[in-house]
Amino acid sequence: MASTVKLSQLPIGARATVREFPHQGPAFLRLREMGLLPGTAVTLVRTAPLGDPLEIQVRGYHLTLRKTEAEHVLVEMAGGG
Amino acid sequence: MTDAVSQATRPGRAPIYALVGNPNSGKSTLFNALTGLRQKVGNYPGVTVEKKIGTTYSQHGRPITVIDLPGTYSLAARSPDEAIVRDVLLGRRDDIAQPDRVICIVDATNLERNLYLVHQVLDLGRPVILVLNMMDLAGSAGLNLRLARLEHALGIPVIPCEAVNGRGVLELRLAMSRADLPLSRHNWDIPAPIAPAVSELQASLVENDRKQPLIARAEALLLLTDQNPVRVAGSTPLSARTSAILAGWKQRWEREGVDWSGTLVNSRYGAITRLCGEVVQRSDRISPALSDRIDRVFVHPVWGWLVLGAVMTLLFLSIFTLAEYPMNWIDAEVAALGSWVTRVMAPGDLRDLITDGAIAGVGGVVVFLPQILILFFFLGLLESTGYMARAAFIMDRLMSRVGLNGKSFIPLLSSYACAIPGIMATRTIEDPKDRLVTILVAPLMSCSARLPVYLLMIAALLPGDRVPVGAKVGLMLLMYALGTVGAFGFAWLFKRFLLKGEPPLMIMELPPYRLPRMKDVLLHMLERAGLFLRRAGTIILGISIVLWFLTAYPKQPGSTTPEAQIAHSFAGTGGRLLEPLIQPLGFDWRVGIGLVTSFAAREVFVSSMAVVFSVDHFAGGKRADVTPLRTALKDAVWPDGRPLFTPLVCLTLMIYYVFAMQCMSTVVVVRRETNSWRWPLFQTAYMTGTAWLVCFVVYQGGRALGF
Numbered sequence: 001m002a003s004t005v006k007l008s009q010l011p012i013g014a015r016a017t018v019r020e021f022p023h024q025g026p027a028f029l030r031l032r033e034m035g036l037l038p039g040t041a042v043t044l045v046r047t048a049p050l051g052d053p054l055e056i057q058v059r060g061y062h063l064t065l066r067k068t069e070a071e072h073v074l075v076e077m078a079g080g081g
Numbered sequence: 082m083t084d085a086v087s088q089a090t091r092p093g094r095a096p097i098y099a100l101v102g103n104p105n106s107g108k109s110t111l112f113n114a115l116t117g118l119r120q121k122v123g124n125y126p127g128v129t130v131e132k133k134i135g136t137t138y139s140q141h142g143r144p145i146t147v148i149d150l151p152g153t154y155s156l157a158a159r160s161p162d163e164a165i166v167r168d169v170l171l172g173r174r175d176d177i178a179q180p181d182r183v184i185c186i187v188d189a190t191n192l193e194r195n196l197y198l199v200h201q202v203l204d205l206g207r208p209v210i211l212v213l214n215m216m217d218l219a220g221s222a223g224l225n226l227r228l229a230r231l232e233h234a235l236g237i238p239v240i241p242c243e244a245v246n247g248r249g250v251l252e253l254r255l256a257m258s259r260a261d262l263p264l265s266r267h268n269w270d271i272p273a274p275i276a277p278a279v280s281e282l283q284a285s286l287v288e289n290d291r292k293q294p295l296i297a298r299a300e301a302l303l304l305l306t307d308q309n310p311v312r313v314a315g316s317t318p319l320s321a322r323t324s325a326i327l328a329g330w331k332q333r334w335e336r337e338g339v340d341w342s343g344t345l346v347n348s349r350y351g352a353i354t355r356l357c358g359e360v361v362q363r364s365d366r367i368s369p370a371l372s373d374r375i376d377r378v379f380v381h382p383v384w385g386w387l388v389l390g391a392v393m394t395l396l397f398l399s400i401f402t403l404a405e406y407p408m409n410w411i412d413a414e415v416a417a418l419g420s421w422v423t424r425v426m427a428p429g430d431l432r433d434l435i436t437d438g439a440i441a442g443v444g445g446v447v448v449f450l451p452q453i454l455i456l457f458f459f460l461g462l463l464e465s466t467g468y469m470a471r472a473a474f475i476m477d478r479l480m481s482r483v484g485l486n487g488k489s490f491i492p493l494l495s496s497y498a499c500a501i502p503g504i505m506a507t508r509t510i511e512d513p514k515d516r517l518v519t520i521l522v523a524p525l526m527s528c529s530a531r532l533p534v535y536l537l538m539i540a541a542l543l544p545g546d547r548v549p550v551g552a553k554v555g556l557m558l559l560m561y562a563l564g565t566v567g568a569f570g571f572a573w574l575f576k577r578f579l580l581k582g583e584p585p586l587m588i589m590e591l592p593p594y595r596l597p598r599m600k601d602v603l604l605h606m607l608e609r610a611g612l613f614l615r616r617a618g619t620i621i622l623g624i625s626i627v628l629w630f631l632t633a634y635p636k637q638p639g640s641t642t643p644e645a646q647i648a649h650s651f652a653g654t655g656g657r658l659l660e661p662l663i664q665p666l667g668f669d670w671r672v673g674i675g676l677v678t679s680f681a682a683r684e685v686f687v688s689s690m691a692v693v694f695s696v697d698h699f700a701g702g703k704r705a706d707v708t709p710l711r712t713a714l715k716d717a718v719w720p721d722g723r724p725l726f727t728p729l730v731c732l733t734l735m736i737y738y739v740f741a742m743q744c745m746s747t748v749v750v751v752r753r754e755t756n757s758w759r760w761p762l763f764q765t766a767y768m769t770g771t772a773w774l775v776c777f778v779v780y781q782g783g784r785a786l787g788f
Contacts, residue, residue, distance in 0.1 A: 023340045026159070027586050029307065032346045033155040034588065035194045045373075049382040050478035053487075053587045060191035062591040064474055066481075069588075 005077065008054065008070035010044040016075035017041055027069045035059040042075065095145045098257060099180035101166060101202060103195050104152035105467075105592035106188040107214040110244040110601050112149045115254070120149075122608060126176050129756045130165045131508070139258035148180060154194075156201045156299075157307040160511035167303070168315055170205060171296055179207075182262060184253070186212040189219035189226060189241075190593070192361060196353045200269070204302060206295035208262035209237050212253060216241045218593070223364040231360045236266030245598050269352045272344045274337075275305060278330040282323060289320035306345050372467075372593035379471055389475060392468065393494060396459055400452050400498040400529065407451035415444035433633060434626065442625020445682050446617070446746055449499060450610065452529065456495055456502040457609045461602040463491065467592045469509075477587050483569050484576030486510075486585035489519040493568065496526040497561075501750050505609055514582040518575045520754060521764050524747050525568035527561045527739060533684040534738045535560055541714045542731035556735070563739045567771070617749040621681075624745045628681050631655065632674075644695035652677050666737070666776040667730040667784075669719060676743075683743045690714065729783040733776045740772035 004019050018040045022028045035058055036042065043057040053066045102108040112120075116135030123132045133149040150169060151162035158164040165174075172179030183202055187195035192213075203209060211231075213219075219226060232239040238256045242249030256262070271279055282301035286292045292300060303313050310319060310327055319327070334341045378384045419436045426432040463469040469491055477487030488510045496503035500523045507523075510516040539556050543549070576582070630651070637649040647653055648671075656673030663673055671693045679686035687710070694713040717725040742748070742765040751761040 021343070023343055024308070026308075026583070027588060029157065029342060029346075030154075030159060030586065030588050032343060033157065033197060033306075034590075035197070035350065037343075037347055037350055046376075046380060048474050048478060049380065049385050050475070052478045052481075053474065055380075055474065055591060059193045061194060064477075064587055064589045064591060066477075066587050069586075 003076070004074040006071050007042070007044070007056070007073040007075050008067045010075065010077070012044055012046055015041065015043045015078040017078065018073060019076050020074035022072045025072075027065075028072070031063075031065065031069065031073075034063060036063070036073070041078075095139065095143050096181035096257075097178065098145060098147045098182050098184055099150055099170060100147055100184045100186065101150050101170070101198065102152060102186035102214075103154055103188065103198060103590075105590060106152070106186050106195060107244045108149070108152055108186050109605075110598055111186055111212065111214065111242070111250070111253075112147065113601055113604055114244055114247055114250045115147055118604075120608075122612060124753075124756070125165055125174070127756075128161050128165065129513075129754060130161050132177075137254065137257070140255055141258065143258075145257055147184075148177070153198065155198060155306075157303055158312070161513055162511065164312075164315060170202065171300065173315060173317065182208045182210070182257075184210045184212060184257070186214050186242075186244075189213045189215050190222055190224065192226075193350070193353055193357050196356070197349060200267075200349050200353060201299070201302075203235075203237075203265045203267040204295075204299040206264065206299075209265060210253065210256050210262065211235065211237055211239045212242050212249070213239060214242045214244050214249075216249075217243045217246070222370065225362040225364065227360050227362070231356070234266075234356055234359065236263055238262065269348070271302075272348045274334070274339050275341055275344055275348075278305060278326075278341075281326050281330075285320070285323040285326050289322045290317075302345065306342055308342055370593065375594050376471070376591075379468070380475065385471075385475055389472060392463070392472070396456075396494070397498065399455050399459065404451040404455055408448055411444070411448045411450070415440060415448065418444075430633070434629060437633070438626045438629030439622060442628065442681060443618070443622050445625075445685060446621050449530070449746075450614075452499050453502055453613065454606060454610050456498055457505075457606040458602060460491065460495060460502060460506050461605040462597050464509075465595065465597040465602055467594045470589060470591050473587075473589065474591065481584065481587075483573040484584065485515055485519060485572055486512075486587050488589075489515065489572075492519055493523060493526055496523040496528060499528050499530070500524040500526070500744070500747050501613060502609070504747070504750050504754055505613070507754070512582065512585050514576075514580045515585050517755065517760065518572050518580055520751055521575060521760065521767075522568040522572045524742060524744065524764070524768065525564050525571065525740065527564040528683075528744075530683040530744065531560070531738050533687045534679075535735055537687050537690070537710065537714075538731040538735045540708075540711045541726050542728045560735055560739050563736065567740060571767070571771075613746075613750065616753045617746050620749045621746055625681060628652075628678055632678065642695060643692050647674060647689075647692050662773075665781065666773065667727070667733050667780045669725060671717070672725075672734070676737075676741075679743050681745050683738060686738070686743075727788070729780060729788045733780045733783075736779055737772045737776050740768055740775060742768040 007016075010016055018036060018038050021032070021036070021038050040058060045055040045057050045062060047054050053064045054070055055062055055064050057063075100108060100112055112133070112135060115137040119137075120133060120135040124130070125132045130151060135147050135149065136144045137147055139145055148169065150166045153163040153166045155163070156167045156170065158167045168174050169177055169180065170183070183205070185199045185202055187199060199209070199211065213226065213228070216226075226241075228239050228241060240249055240252050240256060242253065244250070279298065279301045282304060283294070283297045286297035286300055287294055290297075300313070304310055304327055307313050310324065331341070379388050419440045422432060422436050422440065426435070463472070472491055473487030475487070476490040480487050480489055489507070492503040492506040492510075494503075495506060503523045503526070504520050507516045507519045510519060535557060539553055543552055632647050632650045632652040634650055637646045652674050653670070655677050656670035659673035659676070660670040663676070668676070674693055675686045675689040678689040691710050694710070694717055714726045715724070719725055748761045748765060751764060752758055755761070
């Protein structure tokens with residue numbers, strides 16, 4: 001099984017696919033409804049100048065989320081683990 | 082029960098449309114294009130969400146009502162704005178009937194996420210018209226959309242549109258004019274584990290909560306999307322039976338390890354992705370979008386700060402320089418109006434009421450209108466270009482230190498110029514608690530009305546006729562710093578103890594940069610300013626008259642100087658009553674009068690002091706020459722001969738104005754934005770209380786140190 005990393009650990013510009021996504025939590029419902037689901041392709045675009053939040057590209061648009069949320073999203077990097 | 086072809090509920094009545102869509106999808110532009118100036122903005126009773134209803138015309142010239150619902154990403158509402166969209170579409174609200182038909186506007190450049198809301202709306206079983214906006218941007222992004230396919234798959238009219246150019250609006254109006262619109266071919270397979278629960282809940286909602294079948298189904302789906310049923314139910318709690326059924330299923334799924342909420346969302350997106358696979362053809366784009374390239378600078382770890390600083394500087398420069406001309410003009414016109422009334426009317430109380438009460442009072446507020454307009458314009462510009470989201474993104478880390486999120490940054494920043502637009506701009510903050518905290522602390526950011534007071538006190542404080550620039554700037558910066566520290570300190574305090582809540586989320590879309598549409602920005606500016614004037618106007622007029630009354634009555638018998646009159650009036654009595662309270666701060670009853678009258682607006686303090694210390698022919702206004710007043714202040718003494726305005730007292734007075742709530746316009750705006758008097762009263766109390774405490778410490782401490 002390909003190894004997964006936390007979304008927050010992706011290098012800038014890296015593309016990945018969401019593998020595991022928490023079931024509970026208000027943030028995660030909203031993130032799911034915004035299109036971040038298991039199997040979705042994401043790209044880490046940048047971090048804010050102060051380090052937090054992160055900007056990701058998903059389903060054709062850009063979304064921000066905090067590191068605390070990104071840490072719970074496990075992704076598999078494109079091109080193998 | 083509706084059948085395959087829906088008609089307006091009453092023949093002859095035009096259907097009522099609701100306009101829904103994601104934020105940043107161009108919904109306001111479309112609404113403006115449809116309705117122009119035929120819009121009415123109010124409040125939904127009971128909540129702090131704005132109600133926007135407009136009228137457009139069918140192809141036959143019949144008026145059609147369009148309700149502009151707040152932008153939302155999903156009917157599983159997470160904020161009061163989104164709850165209103167859900168409640169209006171589900172027909173839950175008493176003040177507004179369930180709309181007959183829905184116009185869904187989507188951003189063609191990111192169709193998938195936009196279609197999620199549409200997917201939910203289609204559950205309602207109402208006729209829907211789909212508007213694909215930003216087709217021009219889709220084209221330049223290399224997206225080819227097969228509209229006929231989309232129309233066929235969904236079974237509803239699909240109208241390509243470029244709201245900014247007005248393209249597609251006519252076609253939309255034609256579609257809206259149709260007597261019958263098809264219902265969508267919206268069959269999606271509810272995933273197997275969830276389907277029986279949906280049926281049971283739907284049945285129970287129909288029977289026990291007395292909902293219509295289609296609405297019941299939509300509600301059942303919402304209950305199974307959001308984990309918090311209380312939030313979904315809104316103001317009408319679920320019947321016991323329905324709650325029991327829901328709880329039972331949730332327990333069962335817990336045991337079986339079924340992620341019920343995620344399953345529904347997944348299922349919707351699955352259907353959407355399949356649809357988009359057939360409809361959207363993407364030509365390979367290798368070069369990054371222009372927006373991305375701009376962001377590489379605007380959100381750069383180094384350049385990003387420079388850009389932010391430049392934007393802030395531009396904002397303040399325009400406030401403090403551009404606004405000067407219209408403000409001077411208004412000052413002059415108000416004064417001219419006053420003189421004219423003085424000439425034309427017979428001397429007496431009514432004339433004084435009009436000139437010194439109504440005209441002076443309202444004039445004092447109207448003079449800030451240029452600043453307010455410029456601020457709204459600027460804020461509208463920042464929002465429509467998309468930079469606002471970047472500013473929130475950059476500042477989020479700092480704001481979250483005090484428990485707020487980046488979206489509070491711009492409203493607080495604007496409050497440096499004037500708290501009123503800043504407070505009205507807090508609408509973008511979704512969480513009601515965060516919004517309230519931002520509103521409560523915004524007035525602590527030293528607004529421009531405090532400047533006349535600071536300048537007067539600095540002039541009185543520093544010896545000599547020419548105030549050294551360094552000292553002046555230093556003192557001003559000190560006052561600004563105090564206000565800022567106070568604002569963030571109280572924000573932290575309130576979030577920690579008073580308005581405890583979950584830490585705010587920062588899940589926000591960063592829309593592509595767009596050229597602002599001037600028509601929309603200007604319309605928005607006029608709408609906001611109009612709202613302020615209409616709501617605040619009558620109350621400000623009322624309070625101005627009351628304050629005039631307090632200074633004009635009771636009348637000093639015989640011919641009298643203004644100084645004696647004000648000393649003899651209610652305001653004077655008030656000042657004397659206040660004296661024991663403010664003496665520990667180094668103020669006497671005459672300063673007390675100033676504190677009372679400047680509750681109307683901070684800069685009134687200066688003109689009140691002129692009257693109290695009998696400076697003849699004080700021109701007043703923003704550009705007053707304070708030298709004669711300064712001399713009068715320096716000569717003022719306590720009954721025992723000690724000078725009244727020692728440097729320490731001047732400093733204390735400045736600090737008082739940093740913290741105290743002295744602006745009736747702000748109080749009125751806070752009342753409107755929070756829908757109750759509780760919060761503005763609390764705000765006045767905590768701010769003025771803090772002012773007293775801090776001044777007490779400063780004055781007594783200063784005295785103890787020998788100043």
